[in-house]
Amino acid sequence: MQAQASEGVLYVDTAAPAEHIYDVAERRLNALEDLLRVLEVHDVGDVLVHETSRLASALVPLVGEARQLYGLAREKALVAGR
Numbered sequence: 001m002q003a004q005a006s007e008g009v010l011y012v013d014t015a016a017p018a019e020h021i022y023d024v025a026e027r028r029l030n031a032l033e034d035l036l037r038v039l040e041v042h043d044v045g046d047v048l049v050h051e052t053s054r055l056a057s058a059l060v061p062l063v064g065e066a067r068q069l070y071g072l073a074r075e076k077a078l079v080a081g082r
Contacts, residue, residue: 010064010065010068010069012024012068012069012072014072018073018076018077018080019073021069021070021073022069022070022073024069025065025069025073028062028063028065028066028069029062031062032062032063032066035059036059039052039055
């Protein structure tokens with residue numbers, strides 16, 4: 001499956017199987033989880049704490065993309081099940 005993000009837009013190969021789209025969504029969620037764990041284990045005085053707003057700005061698109069991908073995969077799975 002090919003996916004590209006540009007200017008806040010996620011491009012997805014809509015012909016891709018639902019399973020592939022779920023996999024891409026899962027990778028986005030895993031990336032989010034990894035980044036949140038980095039925040040969790042760093043000391044309060046660490047530079048990352050001061051960069052929290054920048055980090056949050058980086059995480060928001062991942063959440064949006066994962067939701068869009070799960071929604072698309074769900075729709076494809078429902079259509080395939082008809």
